Amino acid sequence: MTSRSADPPTRSRLTAEALSVGHGGQAVVQDIELDIFEGCMTALLGPNGSGKSTLLAGFARLLPALGGSVRLDGSDLATFPTRHVARVLGLLPQQPPVPEGLSVFDLVARGRFPHQGFFSQWSRQDEAAVGEALALAALADLADRPVETLSGGQRQRAWIAMVLAQETPLLLLDEPTTFLDAAHQVAILDLLRDLVRRHRRTVVCVLHDLNMALQYADRLVFLKEGRIRHVLTHPSQCDGRIIEEVFEMPVVSLKHPQSGLPVFLPCASRQPEARP
């Protein structure tokens, strides 16, 4: 944790301005003002239905802005050709389908689509990018394995490798660690932090596990009922009041003995069940 960057974030790559996003004309998130700073890992947090995934989908142009705009390096995201956006912005949606019959290599190679033209179908550069993505995700040995034979954690790493092969400076991930056990969660989050620290990538991810987010993210954004409630520029700013307000659950605060960062545990039930 000592490597957490102390420098102030440089510039905003992705900006929401008075943004509303939703489905079928119905806004799920509203009046969002948010900067995603370069070289940072930003975590979107909040209770179920708070609009985290919807906001991420808005950032990734999967859902159009119902009001306001998303700006990519200062210009409206909607004005860029979709292929150009795909070279800057990578996305891993929540629970992507399991592609039957594709090898890990095939799947990761699909990430090269935005870099390929009609006539230049597969280049040396593509080969190198896929190789590097496989190495980063520690999947080089499994490249020939069919994706459906992988374990949950390996499969998630394969999807992340596909997004890495896209070679985008910005990565958006929707719950990349959900359904994984603690060790696999840590492996994914270590990988993401490595991308931010060593490769200067900018990562935005929706996370469910509050304490994991506190240990790994540089900036925390709390959403509730479709609006941003708190933006913390460092996890140490998080306290019990924020958590109780956003999650409507009494908590006790602790300090992680190694990182010194806050950890929150739910209060023991005030009416404990009678034990035999």
Added chain:
Amino acid sequence: MTAMSSAGHSRERHALLLMLSVLAVLAILHIQQGARPIPATVMLDAVLSPDRDAFDHFVILSLRLPRASACIVGGAAFGAAGFLLQVAMRNRLAEPHVLGLNAGASLAVVLVTTYQPVVLPDILMPFAASLGAAGLFGLVLALSALGSGRFDPVRMVFFGIALSALASALVSAILILNEDTLEQLRFWLVGDAAGGGAAAVWSILPAVALGLVAGCLLMPQLATFSLGESISVALGASVHRTRIAALVVTALLCGSAVSLVGPIGFVGLMAPALWPRLHQRPSLGAFLLVAGSGAAILLAADILALGLLAPTELPTGALTGLAGAPVFIWLVARRLT
């Protein structure tokens, strides 16, 4: 790494070679077959140095070769159309015959032949048939998306069958009222490769070539479809435009094939099903493989149609139906379990 990416390519190359050799064998068998046995050497002679006065040469050049070519061109178009439709809709059960494209194309051909609103040159007939296919399929899509805004696969099959029945009823009504057209189209309507001879094959070639080239160009975009719509968009594929283009090309291929050999079903279902997991990896090679397999299937069906009850000829469409319907049921059953 190079070895790994080329492993897929060499597998594809092997499959293509296998398909081409089977196709060649079937073509030779097909041409040899008939009331009059003709040795293979004469066949070669007829193609390389045709002699107008030799009866065998006449039989081969003006009867058997056109019929085999009709099977190859029509089968390739049906096979390619089925694959495009299945990949674009992300539904392995999507089949041009089941979803109403064949019935729409038939209706268009029957309407144009009977009422001749404009005198169409032969080369434009495939396009008229394609318009019919696109029209009826458009209706199937609109009805199956009604209310939900999504293309539910099961609803698509239901509406495809219902509208096909409606179009077939219209075709029957028109034909009963117009005996001349009935006489002209009777065999074509049940699927018949003997139909128009060499001239008819030449007249659909431009439309089929256009469709095959366009299909090839769509393959890289379609390859992202198997990862789900969100990832397609995230990878920068133009999902809606690609899907619409793929459906237009499907209608073009399917309409052209129907205008040549009649509404033959299930080739578009069987051709991709021959190769494991082809739908996950649309590519130029996969597309050519499916087109070639379609050609081989139709050739094989026609060989059986000619030979099974010789000298009585069965309609080619009956044979693909006999083989295709069980494949369709098998695919549905596998989905349900």
